[in-house]
Amino acid sequence: MxxxxxxxxxxxxxxxxxxxxxxxxxxxxxxxxxxxxxxxxxxxxxxxxLPTDAVREACNAIMGDERAARAALQYGSTAGNRRLRAMLLDRFLADQSTSLASPPGIDQVVITAGSNQLLHLIAESILDPGDLVLCTAPTYFVFLGTLANVGARGHGIETDDKGMIPESLDDHLAHLNAAGELARVKAIYLVPYFDNPQGITTSPQRTARIVEIAKRWSIDHTIHVIADEAYRELRYSGPQVDSARAYDDDGETVIVAGTFSKSFSPGLRVGWGMLPRNLVEPVCNQKGNMDFGSPNFAQSIICYAVEHGLFDRQxxxxxxxxxxxxxxxxxxxxxxxxxxxxxxxxxxxxxxxxxxxxxxxxxxxxxxxxxxxxxxxxxxxxxxxxxxxxxxxxxxxxxxxxxxxxxxxxxxxxxxxxxxxxxxxxxxxx
Ligand SMILES: Cc1ncc(COP(=O)(O)O)c(C=O)c1O
Structure with a gap:
């Protein structure tokens, strides 16, 4: 030819x-x-x-204020809108039943384009091909795609209607250790609230034990607990449950992923991460190389909605x-x-x-x-x-x-x- x-x-x-x-x-x-x-x-x-009235109000207010409009239409920072990050942090801390032993600072809050982007950035920051992430079985299937994307492997842990079973997690870690694979285990992934796909909430006792087990097996590197709180706000009955971050005494284990997709609008693509101190720089480096900041206009809309009570109303x-x-x-x-x-x-x-x-x-x-x-x-x-x-x-x-x-x-x-x-x-x- x-x-x-x-x-x-x-x-x-x-x-x-x-x-x-x-x-x-x-x-x-x-x-x-x-x-x-x-x-x-x-x-x-x-x-x-979907909150059409709230977003219309926010857009009108932003565009009606010349300074706010110019700021919203400009690039933002890699970590995201500072006012929004401060509000997220305040709301998160206020939601916990007791004060945290080691509360995160605002520099540990990063805004992303939906929480899926945060999950990708974390995967890029902590996983090499062949590494393992221990997940509930079943788990959020798109996250399994995120792992596949970086050549990492999901490993299922026994799960019932109270979430991942800590004894099963401990057993799997012991087996992986015996098989020489512990060095490959980089994280435990949970969707603690009304999870995808089972709709169940991990009991606080289990969450506390899972964090304790992650710390105990973090022998020569940190095994992170990724707490994907995508459905936290969609609670129709029952008590509020503390975040996994509340059980992380030194704040170095738990990564919290949050999003406005389910609680406000997925089209705006605004999510966030609350990161252990050591992960802030690697995640921001990855994000800087990717987009140097999530859509600033969408963040301004969310910021207005939170500040003016429209988010809580939604x-x-x-x-x-x-x-x-x-x-x-x-x-x-x-x-x-x-x-x-x-x-x-x-x-x-x-x-x-x-x-x-x-x-x-x-x-x-x-x-x-x-x-x-x-x-x-x-x-x-x-x-x-x-x-x-x-x-x-x-x-x-x-x-x-x-x-x-x-x-x-x-x-x-x-x-x-x-x-x-x-x-x-x-x-x-x-
Ligand atoms: C458990 C879980 N995490 C994260 C996401 C991603 O949400 P987004 O990227 O829209 O914030 C979803 C979406 O369905 C989800 O179910």
Missing amino acids: NASTMSNPYSPSKRAEMAAGQPISMLMAHALENADLLSLAAGFVDEAT IEVLRQGYAPKLQAMLEAADEFLGPIEGTSWTHPTGGLYVWARMPNGLNTGPDGPLFQRAIEEGMLYVPGRYCFPLEGEPVPENTMRLSFGVQTAERIREGMRALATAVRKAQATR
Whole structure:
């Protein structure tokens, strides 16, 4: 072949190869191909409750003030808007039931473009290819993609309805140590509040023990605890629980990741990190090389919303909007899945998700008998297997994540009925 007519083949980097094949693209493709599909898969927030009035008010106020407008339209600093960081820190400290032994300073608060960016920056700062992060099994599946992106490995720890089981964490660490892999363990990843995918909250006793175990096994390097608090504000009932950071006496272990995505607007892409002192510089270096600061205009809007009480008002709107939807999903689960022997599900008191277990042997995976049938019945769920790290605890084949954030209560009920019909049909042909 003539060299001039031959198109040059793309030669992917190792990074590009490691980033490929994440489930999110497959799920989005299904949703797009079948526009009528009743999706209980997407973890989006409810469009009806997005704070359009609050953001309009903030934009008008910012643009109506020449100095504020110019500042908002200019680049900001790598670590982010200082007023916003100060407010985040004050609110965080005020939320804890007691004062922290070693409270973070404002220089330890970094604003990022959504908390996913923070998780990436942390991964870039502490992980080398082959390193291990211990996660609940199941865990937030996009985070498993973040690990894959840097060539790191997720390792599942046994988890029940109170979160990661500390004894299992300790056992896995002992085994990894015996296998010569302790030097590879760099972090423990938790979503302590109303987690993704199970909707459960880690009990304070467990959180305290997990931090203690991380410190005990930090023999020649720090094993960080990444506390991803994405759903902290979406609490519909039950008491407020202290952050994992409250159990970190010297402040060197726990990394807190927060976001305004679920509590205000994901479109603004504003998240933050509260970092151990040693991680501030590496994370800011990574961020400086990437974007030298998250969108400044979005930070100004959030800052205004927090300062003027619009953010707190929005949290109330969300609680009132989501609580009945959660209720609708749990009632529909009782009504439609309840009569099917072998099914069970979590009973969250916040967040956006319910985690369901199908009868033993019924594979919920994309190639199993249920997934396609559920689509034929008109609904979509997230196959549970996507949420399990490949190493560590065994991966059950009969689980799924169901999301109640996007659909109305009626459609949630319809979706759950469709799911139950699909389960019965799949069972009949087994
Ligand atoms: C557990 C968890 N962490 C982080 C995120 C990322 O949120 P964002 O990057 O929008 O702040 C999500 C989004 O669904 C999530 O479920």
